[in-house]
């Protein structure tokens with residue numbers, strides 16, 4: 015596998031350094047929250063401590079949050095260093111993919127947006143990034159045409175396709191790499207399609223990526 019070297023990509027969660035997230039990358043999601051479609055990628059970071067691997071525990075609603083949302087997203091795992099890479103080189107530097115949830119304390123985010131503050135509290139709390147197992151790129155025929163879906167207690171909430179992204183995976187990673195270097199094991203979240211909505215303590219989230227995998231997480235209130 016390209017760039018595998020000493021790294022074991024099946025455990026990328028434990029050695030990736032950067033988690034870069036893209037916001038407002040689907041027109042239908044921009045519309046549902048009343049946001050303009052960006053003219054260049056909107057980026058924010060999530061801390062490594064926000065990772066939650068399937069099977070290791072529940073998603074924790076942060077203290078003081080009263081509007082807690084799911085956002086299903088395709089994650090792209092970097093395989094080789096990306097610094098000033100052109101779009102045509104990007105997919106050759108990808109190690110694989112993962113299904114991710116960009117869990118969001120929407121009330122914290124709304125407050126931050128009003129004040130012009132960053133989104134760290136809204137999107138960076140412990141367990142804010144539930145992830146599936148790693149999927150090597152050889153198992154993904156076309157990352158630009160993958161179904162991503164999310165159900166809450168069995169009810170469909172989000173059902174989108176990566177073909178509806180405003181900015182493609184090569185464009186996003188090339189763009190990011192012209193500002194900061196991405197390293198092997200880093201993860202790029204590519205934004206969420208429409209249907210984001212609230213989850214409560216006791217809910218079960220199930221989500222899927224094409225015919226490649228499904229994952230499941232329960233939700234509890236952080237004490």
Ligand SMILES: CC(=O)CC(=O)C(=O)O
Pocket residue numbers: 036037038039040043047085116118123204205206
């Ligand atoms: C409005 C948002 O929270 C932006 C975001 O994360 C997205 O996926 O879009």
Ligand SMILES: [Mg+2]
Pocket residue numbers: 035036037085087116205206
């Ligand atoms: Mg998101």
